[in-house]
Amino acid sequence: xxxxxxxxxxxxxxxxxxxxxxxxxxxxxxxxxxxxxxxxxxxxxxxxxxxxxxxxxxxxxxxxxxxxxxxxxxxxxxxxxxxxxxxxxxxxxxxxxxxxxxxxxxxxxxxxxxxxxxxxxxxxxxxxxxxxxxxxxxxxxxxxxxxxxxxxxxxxxxxxxxxxxxxxxxxxxxxxxxxxxxxxxxxxxxxxxxxxxxxxxxxx
Numbered sequence: 001x002x003x004x005x006x007x008x009x010x011x012x013x014x015x016x017x018x019x020x021x022x023x024x025x026x027x028x029x030x031x032x033x034x035x036x037x038x039x040x041x042x043x044x045x046x047x048x049x050x051x052x053x054x055x056x057x058x059x060x061x062x063x064x065x066x067x068x069x070x071x072x073x074x075x076x077x078x079x080x081x082x083x084x085x086x087x088x089x090x091x092x093x094x095x096x097x098x099x100x101x102x103x104x105x106x107x108x109x110x111x112x113x114x115x116x117x118x119x120x121x122x123x124x125x126x127x128x129x130x131x132x133x134x135x136x137x138x139x140x141x142x143x144x145x146x147x148x149x150x151x152x153x154x155x156x157x158x159x160x161x162x163x164x165x166x167x168x169x170x171x172x173x174x175x176x177x178x179x180x181x182x183x184x185x186x187x188x189x190x191x192x193x194x195x196x197x198x199x200x201x202x203x204x
Contacts, residue, residue, distance in 0.1 A: 033086045044077040054194045058083040061196050074140040090179035092197040099147040102171040106133040113154035113167040128156035151176040
């Protein structure tokens, strides 16, 4: 009896997983919302979409890769958007072109970041306070070789929500990464919000 019960439970769980598969056509409205504000690089093609939870908010994680590669590549363009409000929560562009130590100035970073924030969400832009501007590095592996992706990070705090947002600007003035609504555990000094845009976090 116990064996039969276990088999039944597994079957029900498997059925639920199948019912949660996501249709690309159903996701088109979310892609359109993203593209109203931002562009997906022409040389990146749709790879996958997953339903995830971020700070207990349901969201969709989209991933694009070069040449339509089926295997997971650490060189990717990904974005996350909330399911209910269709709010762009962030995106990242991990591309080999950013594997350089050429950095723009803090003044240039500030001007570009502010312009970007106003474009994405003007309400967010007027409610954040810049904390600091400094170089930020991310590690990826491409063709078996480790690469450091670098840009200038414009980090902000939003007092009314007690959360953080940032924009990372590349050497050419383009945006490498944007994240918002990031919660922080001050006691343990760790990030609370899930890091869905970071492959290293997902692999852990």
